Amino acid sequence: xxxxxxxxxxxxxxxxxxxxxxxxxxxxxxxxxxxxxxxxxxxxxxxxxxxxxxxxxxxxxxxxxxxxxxxxxxxxxxxxxxxxxxxxxxxxxxxxxxxxxxxxxxxxxxxxxxxxxxxxxxxxxxxxxxxxxxxxxxxxxxxxxxxxxxxxxxxxxxxxxxxxxxxxxxxxxxxxxxxxxxxxxxxxxxxxxxxxxxxxxxxxxxxxxxxxxxxxxxxxxxxxxxxxxxxxxxxxxxxxxxxxxxxxxxxxxxxxxxxxxxxxxxxxxxxxxxxxxxxxxxxxxxxxxxxxxxxxxxxxxxxxxxxxxxxxxxxxxxxxxxxxxxxxxxxxxxxxxxxxxxxxxxxxxxxxxxxxxxxxxxxxxxxxxxxxxxxxxxxxxxxxxxxxxxxxxxxxxxxxxxxxxxxxxxxxxxxxxxxxxxxxxxxxxxxxxxxxxxxxxxxxxxxxxxxxxxxxxxxxxxxxxxxxxxxxxxxxxxxxxxxxxxxxxxxxxxxxxxxxxxx
Amino acid sequence: xxxxxxxxxxxxxxxxxxxxxxxxxxxxxxxxxxxxxxxxxxxxxxxxxxxxxxxxxxxxxxxxxxxxxxxxxxxxxxxxxxxxxxxxxxxxxxxxxxxxxxxxxxxxxxxxxxxxxxxxxxxxxxxxxxxxxxxxxxxxxxxxxxxxxxxxxxxxxxxxxxxxxxxxxxxxxxxxx
Numbered sequence: 001x002x003x004x005x006x007x008x009x010x011x012x013x014x015x016x017x018x019x020x021x022x023x024x025x026x027x028x029x030x031x032x033x034x035x036x037x038x039x040x041x042x043x044x045x046x047x048x049x050x051x052x053x054x055x056x057x058x059x060x061x062x063x064x065x066x067x068x069x070x071x072x073x074x075x076x077x078x079x080x081x082x083x084x085x086x087x088x089x090x091x092x093x094x095x096x097x098x099x100x101x102x103x104x105x106x107x108x109x110x111x112x113x114x115x116x117x118x119x120x121x122x123x124x125x126x127x128x129x130x131x132x133x134x135x136x137x138x139x140x141x142x143x144x145x146x147x148x149x150x151x152x153x154x155x156x157x158x159x160x161x162x163x164x165x166x167x168x169x170x171x172x173x174x175x176x177x178x179x180x181x182x183x184x185x186x187x188x189x190x191x192x193x194x195x196x197x198x199x200x201x202x203x204x205x206x207x208x209x210x211x212x213x214x215x216x217x218x219x220x221x222x223x224x225x226x227x228x229x230x231x232x233x234x235x236x237x238x239x240x241x242x243x244x245x246x247x248x249x250x251x252x253x254x255x256x257x258x259x260x261x262x263x264x265x266x267x268x269x270x271x272x273x274x275x276x277x278x279x280x281x282x283x284x285x286x287x288x289x290x291x292x293x294x295x296x297x298x299x300x301x302x303x304x305x306x307x308x309x310x311x312x313x314x315x316x317x318x319x320x321x322x323x324x325x326x327x328x329x330x331x332x333x334x335x336x337x338x339x340x341x342x343x344x345x346x347x348x349x350x351x352x353x354x355x356x357x358x359x360x361x362x363x364x365x366x367x368x369x370x371x372x373x374x375x376x377x378x379x380x381x382x383x384x385x386x387x388x389x390x391x392x393x394x395x396x397x398x399x400x401x402x403x404x405x406x407x408x409x410x411x412x413x414x415x416x417x418x419x420x421x422x423x424x425x426x427x428x429x430x431x432x433x434x435x436x437x438x439x440x441x442x443x444x445x446x447x448x449x450x451x452x453x454x455x456x457x458x459x460x461x462x463x464x465x466x467x468x469x470x471x472x473x474x475x476x477x478x479x480x481x482x483x484x485x486x487x488x489x490x491x492x493x494x495x496x497x498x499x500x501x502x503x
Numbered sequence: 504x505x506x507x508x509x510x511x512x513x514x515x516x517x518x519x520x521x522x523x524x525x526x527x528x529x530x531x532x533x534x535x536x537x538x539x540x541x542x543x544x545x546x547x548x549x550x551x552x553x554x555x556x557x558x559x560x561x562x563x564x565x566x567x568x569x570x571x572x573x574x575x576x577x578x579x580x581x582x583x584x585x586x587x588x589x590x591x592x593x594x595x596x597x598x599x600x601x602x603x604x605x606x607x608x609x610x611x612x613x614x615x616x617x618x619x620x621x622x623x624x625x626x627x628x629x630x631x632x633x634x635x636x637x638x639x640x641x642x643x644x645x646x647x648x649x650x651x652x653x654x655x656x657x658x659x660x661x662x663x664x665x666x667x668x669x670x671x672x673x674x675x676x677x678x679x680x
Binding site for chain 2: 317447449450453458469471472473492502503
């Protein structure tokens with residue numbers, strides 16, 4: 001008995017050390033100072049020339065991390081049971097993880113370039129519980145990973161109902177989306193990171209210009225510039241061209257990032273599972289059980305709008321912490337695919353789901369929204385600022401009045417972007433400021449619903465609804481009070497008569 | 504077996520027509536006691552500060568901190584009037600399939616939680632709660648931040664009754680996949 005038990009505990013491939021090496025370096029990068037402090041101390045304690053010390057230091061660092069990675073690999077063992085997978089790991093602090101198959105929400109795999117040579121993958125299990133409960137199997141044979149996935153999929157209760165009309169070996173697999181090289185460029189240019197860089201670049205450029213101007217004022221510097229045959233105009237030209245180059249480099253970096261993450265991206269539907277595969281060096285495979293998707297969001301920032309494309313994000317139940325693993329991302333898709341992917345997720349239940357922000361099905365919210373936002377975030381703060389600073393700045397404080405038209409415009413834009421479309425079994429909410437985001441969900445997956453009225457809303461017969469989903473809450477402000485109540489009662493009816501699991 | 508009867512909106516059970524239960528009357532006393540404690544703490548803190556400053560700036564009486572007495576005044580007035588306003592606005596109602604909770608003076612919120620979405624129920628009581636034989640019921644649903652609804656100011660007996668009732672309801676809601 002004991003021998004068979006022990007036989008069933010497996011090691012993964014020694015190449016798993018690479019996975020741990022990656023983890024170690026990531027951890028070091030995250031708290032660099034503390035981790036490197038002992039090493040630096042060692043470095044300066046040893047005698048010798050600086051280059052020698054540096055080489056020694058780097059060598060010690062690399063060697064020790066590799067040793068640690070191998071030790072971690074050696075102490076990692078796993079066992080596949082009938083309905084769960086057991087993982088034992090840890091060198092000093094031993095942990096044993098018991099992941100039940102039916103608790104697994106998603107199985108994600110990653111294959112870096114070395115693993116690809118040896119046909120190995122790293123499997124990550126996403127469970128509904130806390131982040132600590134999430135286990136991984138580094139460097140196992142990809143064929144074994146596939147068989148494991150199939151086994152877990154069969155174990156999932158969501159498939160139990162379908163198993164009658166499907167033979168086990170037969171998996172219906174359809175390709176829903178494939179992305180090409182042009183799409184990579186689009187993803188790179190429209191990524192939020194690129195946007196953040198562009199926004200951040202503004203003040204940086206300002207700063208740079210100021211510095212250059214200050215330097216130009218310095219006569220010595222000016223003489224030097226003159227000596228080099230540069231005029232002030234060409235100095236400014238230099239700054240401009242440098243900043244344009246900077247933006248270009250960032251854009252290219254972002255595009256390279258898109259290639260690395262999403263190259264040859266493919267989205268497939270297999271029975272009740274959405275599966276995405278993509279990546280240049282490391283192949284990422286994500287899968288999500290469609291029944292576990294709580295909400296589907298289409299995002300269109302200004303760049304994506306320019307390209308007439310959307311980014312899609314399916315959310316699963318979250319445990320509170322903002323963890324990326326619970327998101328299933330489709331980096332880019334065409335407007336037509338928005339509809340087909342929507343019906344893929346919601347099926348017949350929400351057949352008419354239309355996530356396009358320009359869809360005529362959207363109804364506006366009440367105009368009073370503009371007034372309330374303007375009073376609260378525009379008029380009140382600017383008048384307060386004028387009052388406060390009047391004593392300090394005198395008439396210059398009137399400058400704060402400029403916030404009034406700006407905030408009025410912002411409130412108006414927000415109002416215009418808000419919208420909602422109600423279907424028989426679900427609804428779509430739209431909002432945004434410089435872009436759009438539309439979110440669709442099924443009524444039966446609502447966890448909790450609240451209707452709120454301010455005194456003014458009460459006088460005007462308006463209300464704000466908040467839908468609490470397992471993936472977070474969504475707000476629909478300033479709608480007709482009667483409609484809000486009807487919608488609430490209808491959703492409660494839908495939830496309370498639903499016999500299907502929401503997760 | 505799949506049924507899909509047509510439903511007219513008028514036939515739906517309305518949240519609006521429920522009979523609201525108010526919070527336990529002792530909850531107002533509880534809140535007043537809490538306010539009194541807070542008031543006393545602020546009062547002592549301000550008095551201490553005043554004494555320290557008077558000693559520190561004994562040679563310069565121009566530096567007055569008399570306006571600091573406004574703080575306990577505001578805390579006191581708000582603390583001793585607010586419970587009379589806010590407690591009567593709170594209420595709950597239990598239906599066959601859900602529990603409804605209303606609260607808020609300016610922002611009036613009505614929240615409904617279906618029993619078949621409740622993950623677990625927690626009953627808790629602070630020493631002050633226990634002094635007044637009160638308890639807090641916390642209902643947890645799935646989903647990140649704000650995944651719970653707290654109902655303060657139930658009598659300990661009611662809270663226990665509600666807890667057992669809800670747990671029975673949660674246990675009996677069978678779900679097919």
